[in-house]
Amino acid sequence: MSTLPTQAENSAIEIDAVRQVVRQSWGYDSFRPLQQEAIECVLAGRDSVVVLPTGGGKSLCFQAPACCLEGLAVVVSPLISLMKDQVDSLRTNGIAAAFFNSSLTPRERNDVIEAIRSDSLKLLYLAPESLLTENVLSLLAGVKISMFAIDEAHCISSWGHDFRPEYRGLRTLKQRFPNVAVHTYTATATERVRHDIATELALDQPAMLVGSFDRPNLNYRIQRRNRGMDQMLEVIERHHGESGIVYCISRKEVEKTAAALNALGHSAVAYHAGLSDTDRIKNQEAFLEERIDIVVATVAFGMGIDKSNVRFVIHTGMPKSLEAYQQESGRAGRDGLEADCCLFFGGGDFGTWKRLMAYSGEVTEAALESLQAIDRFCNSTRCRHKSLVEHFGQTLDQQECQACDICLDQVEQVDDPLIVAQKILSCVIRLEQMYGADYTAQVLAGSNDQRILEKRHDQLSTHGILGEYPKGAIRDWIEQLISQDCAQKIGEYNQLQVTELGWQVLRGEHTPTLLKPASKSSDKKSQRSQSVDPASWEGVDRPLFESLRDLRREIATEQGVPAYIVFGDAALRDMARRRPSTQDDFLQVQGVGQKKCEDYAEPFLSCINDYCTTNSLPTDVTPTALPSTPTKPRRPAKTASAVAAFPYFKEGKTVAQVAEEMGRAESTVYGYLDIFLRHEQITDPSPWIDEATATRIRQAIEAVGNEKLKPIFEHLDSEVPYHQIRIVAACLANAE
Ligand code: ADP
Numbered sequence: 001m002s003t004l005p006t007q008a009e010n011s012a013i014e015i016d017a018v019r020q021v022v023r024q025s026w027g028y029d030s031f032r033p034l035q036q037e038a039i040e041c042v043l044a045g046r047d048s049v050v051v052l053p054t055g056g057g058k059s060l061c062f063q064a065p066a067c068c069l070e071g072l073a074v075v076v077s078p079l080i081s082l083m084k085d086q087v088d089s090l091r092t093n094g095i096a097a098a099f100f101n102s103s104l105t106p107r108e109r110n111d112v113i114e115a116i117r118s119d120s121l122k123l124l125y126l127a128p129e130s131l132l133t134e135n136v137l138s139l140l141a142g143v144k145i146s147m148f149a150i151d152e153a154h155c156i157s158s159w160g161h162d163f164r165p166e167y168r169g170l171r172t173l174k175q176r177f178p179n180v181a182v183h184t185y186t187a188t189a190t191e192r193v194r195h196d197i198a199t200e201l202a203l204d205q206p207a208m209l210v211g212s213f214d215r216p217n218l219n220y221r222i223q224r225r226n227r228g229m230d231q232m233l234e235v236i237e238r239h240h241g242e243s244g245i246v247y248c249i250s251r252k253e254v255e256k257t258a259a260a261l262n263a264l265g266h267s268a269v270a271y272h273a274g275l276s277d278t279d280r281i282k283n284q285e286a287f288l289e290e291r292i293d294i295v296v297a298t299v300a301f302g303m304g305i306d307k308s309n310v311r312f313v314i315h316t317g318m319p320k321s322l323e324a325y326q327q328e329s330g331r332a333g334r335d336g337l338e339a340d341c342c343l344f345f346g347g348g349d350f351g352t353w354k355r356l357m358a359y360s361g362e363v364t365e366a367a368l369e370s371l372q373a374i375d376r377f378c379n380s381t382r383c384r385h386k387s388l389v390e391h392f393g394q395t396l397d398q399q400e401c402q403a404c405d406i407c408l409d410q411v412e413q414v415d416d417p418l419i420v421a422q423k424i425l426s427c428v429i430r431l432e433q434m435y436g437a438d439y440t441a442q443v444l445a446g447s448n449d450q451r452i453l454e455k456r457h458d459q460l461s462t463h464g465i466l467g468e469y470p471k472g473a474i475r476d477w478i479e480q481l482i483s484q485d486c487a488q489k490i491g492e493y494n495q496l497q498v499t500e501l502g503w504q505v506l507r508g509e510h511t512p513t514l515l516k517p518a519s520k521s522s523d524k525k526s527q528r529s530q531s532v533d534p535a536s537w538e539g540v541d542r543p544l545f546e547s548l549r550d551l552r553r554e555i556a557t558e559q560g561v562p563a564y565i566v567f568g569d570a571a572l573r574d575m576a577r578r579r580p581s582t583q584d585d586f587l588q589v590q591g592v593g594q595k596k597c598e599d600y601a602e603p604f605l606s607c608i609n610d611y612c613t614t615n616s617l618p619t620d621v622t623p624t625a626l627p628s629t630p631t632k633p634r635r636p637a638k639t640a641s642a643v644a645a646f647p648y649f650k651e652g653k654t655v656a657q658v659a660e661e662m663g664r665a666e667s668t669v670y671g672y673l674d675i676f677l678r679h680e681q682i683t684d685p686s687p688w689i690d691e692a693t694a695t696r697i698r699q700a701i702e703a704v705g706n707e708k709l710k711p712i713f714e715h716l717d718s719e720v721p722y723h724q725i726r727i728v729a730a731c732l733a734n735a736e
Pocket of ligand 1: 056057334
């Protein structure tokens with residue numbers, strides 16, 4: 001019988017070795033979803049296409065096994081700035097890595113070549129154009145290569161959003177190095193791009209590993225822009241002293257916003273393609289080293305920014321596609337800790353993008369489709385997490401995410417959506433489906449604009465039929481109807497047309513969801529209620545955290561590296577939670593590996609010790625309730641306001657009474673009640689709903705299941721409001 005280990009035994013041993021390296025060098029106790037599978041492919045030498053969202057931890061998938069395997073891992077990366085950060089980060093973890101590009105001096109290049117020849121490097125980063133030179137290819141042919149890792153692999157596909165022709169040349173790798181596996185990594189999810197990566201690189205039956213595109217730690221909030229800078233300032237003030245990005249559509253707006261923020265005492269810099277290279281680099285470094293908190297930027301900023309602790313991303317206007325939004329908002333919370341993504345859109349944004357695209361010659365059918373998709377998303381009343389994930393061809397199981405404006409119920413529904421929708425759609429019909437949304441809203445609002453009078457549309461029965469509402473609200477409802485497929489925009493002038501579903505609305509067979517116009521005060525209230533998730537701060541001493549941040553900043557500036565490369569926010573929080581006093585205890589902190597312990601234990605332990613002595617605090621606290629490493633990104637937990645409502649519910653108060661006590665809208669309190677029911681595992685809905693209605697809902701659930709609310713609502717002939725269905729559904733689920 002053979003004594004050789006089987007392939008399975010072999011990879012089991014090796015994955016343990018990688019686990020140990022991850023613990024020792026990175027200070028992480030567990031893998032994130034799909035990391036183990038991706039690493040196993042590397043260990044087995046099987047080509048792979050790994051798709052994980054931004055912040056999913058793609059780098060570790062090749063960096064960690066590269067440390068265990070014999071030979072040099074060659075990493076292809078498109079951007080010089082990204083390479084430098086990755087290499088700096090590896091070196092601070094004690095791993096021998098280098099990059100090879102045009103920014104090196106001849107002497108530095110020789111040093112790297114020497115290191116490659118003497119097998120003293122584990123990872124080498126290069127851009128494709130450097131790798132594909134004959135000199136470099138021959139150099140690599142003379143040493144042992146453990147793997148090729150191709151980062152941002154979507155750049156190879158003309159269907160990706162960032163096609164780079166030079167990536168196509170990478171096909172030669174399989175010809176020149178037929179025995180070396182090629183592993184590819186991207187955050188772009190579409191099937192077409194994945195397929196392109198595999199065929200363009202001639203991969204050999206690659207493993208396709210596609211992670212979930214949901215980013216549960218991101219709290220999405222999409223609102224109409226209606227209070228100038230106030231909406232943005234509320235978010236910034238909530239995150240005072242933390243890092244954030246503000247995206248604007250135009251350069252002019254970037255400059256204006258950055259100046260205004262500075263005038264208000266926030267530390268912000270501008271970043272756009274109109275600045276000189278020197279200014280851009282200077283501003284980017286100030287952000288990375290945490291000498292300033294906020295970057296106000298156009299889309300030019302971000303590619304190649306790995307900063308893990310961006311706590312908020314604000315869009316002051318609509319981005320140009322959902323892909324762009326996913327990527328830009330995705331720069332928040334890469335460390336898996338909670339972060340806010342707030343988008344404030346305006347009616348004119350669609351047109352602004354069209355103009356900008358026309359100016360740069362980018363108006364294609366695909367670009368317009370993408371613009372329409374993000375426009376629908378902004379106006380939609382569906383869960384933001386679900387909408388985004390579905391756009392990328394995946395599904396999300398949870399009924400509610402508890403991390404977006406829709407699910408947290410901070411948006412209120414109009415009382416009679418069917419009637420309002422019927423009035424709007426009738427007006428579209430009366431206008432013979434030949435006018436756009438703005439004009440239709442004007443007619444519904446009863447405007448006597450000259451154009452309306454000339455066309456005699458003031459004579460229509462639908463003229464002024466929604467006159468009691470502001471025109472902006474009517475305009476929003478039209479967009480909401482479009483996002484729910486009750487109407488569509490067609491032709492060059494975006495004329496409104498009633499769809500099949502819209503006709504069902506007109507016949508009273510289908511009720512869409514329409515949101516109440518946000519009043520200024522209620523808007524403010526809902527914003528305030530979203531304080532930063534307290535749960536992830538559990539046990540963290542905030543002032544100590546701030547002192548540690550200051551220390552991190554000083555060290556980063558001294559060493560000229562981004563602050564997060566010294567330690568991520570998760571590590572600082574864990575330090576401020578555990579308050580270690582010895583090197584051994586310091587090693588227990590998440591994100592502290594052997595090398596970082598050697599390099600940084602002294603200043604950080606001394607800072608912790610000073611703080612604990614001054615404040616008479618115990619050191620070496622063992623957090624019992626919290627896992628030392630969050631294995632799964634967490635959703636922002638229940639909001640503080642929801643928790644504040646719990647005692648009222650426990651007293652058996654009705655929703656109306658709680659709303660009164662707390663000064664909140666009833667619809668918001670229904671959201672709190674839902675959180676309460678789940679949190680306390682309540683099984684009896686009787687304090688909040690009468691027995692007859694509860695029985696009807698139970699019967700409907702028996703008939704159509706508890707999976708989704710809409711079929712239950714429809715089974716009940718749209719007679720029972722969603723919030724009542726939710727109560728019974730939650731109680732039934734708790735009883736299971
Ligand atoms: P991506 O390239 O997929 O956008 P990164 O590789 O930059 O993501 O990882 C994002 C952050 O998550 C980094 O700060 C990284 O160190 C951290 N990280 C990666 N894997 C783990 C893990 N298993 N446990 C804890 N943190 C991790």
